[in-house]
Amino acid sequence: MSEHFKHIYNHRAADYDAMVSREDYLGNLLPTINSFAPLTGAHVVEFGAGSGRLTRLIAPRAASVLALDIALPMLQQAQSSLSGVALVVGDNHAMPVASGIADITIAGWSFGHATGWNPSDWKTDIAQMIDEMRRITRHGGTLIILETLGTGSTEPTPPNPALAEYYAWLENDLGFTRKWIRTDYRFESVDEADRLTRFFFGDALADRIRAENLTILPECTGVWGLTTE
DSSP states (O other), X not given: OHHHHHHHHHHOHHHHHHHHTTBOTTOOHHHHHHHHSOOTTOEEEEESOTTSHHHHHHTTTSSEEEEEESOHHHHHHHHTTOOSOEEEEOBTTBOSOOTTOEEEEEEESOGGGHHHHSTTSHHHHHHHHHHHHHHHEEEEEEEEEEEEXXXXXXXXXXXXXXXXXXXXXXXXXXXXXXEEEEOOEEOSSHHHHHHHHHHHHOHHHHHHHXXXXXXXXXXXXXXXXXXXX
């Protein structure tokens, strides 16, 4: 699936943005992020910002947001719905950002791809990304990572063993604290749900949506936080 996602991020940014705009219709993401670190007045650097789904939540509250992603088409999509936010192409492993400038660094649904893109050495990959978060975050600031805990699931269940290992490593080895929330999708119709999920999640989930006539698709999301010393 690694090339599948890379293709979407580089060639179907508008479709991806339409899909994620339907997520978290109950509004659980923002208060959970705030529970780790208040966004009001904060200087935020966002890793893997994609088409700007978190950026749109953060920007009205933060003092500043610098949002980075390796896929230029995703940033171009984000730019269409954002103003006053710096959008910069950047690799999670080596960000073109000065040290110690952020009160909060945040990475949404980005680092976990390493478990599929580099299955033999994902831990080294993600450790380098987290080191970048630490470098950019001031002393006493906060690192926040968001990842999926199951699309179509009503209870938190890592989608595969590699992600389960990654999540356990965050908590047991690196000292992150986890909260989980429901960030369910709400679609206007079953047809829309099919159209906006099949290209990304595949036929099995979209066929289930059809069979069960789903317009509300459950989603569990993990939010991990760590305060720097």
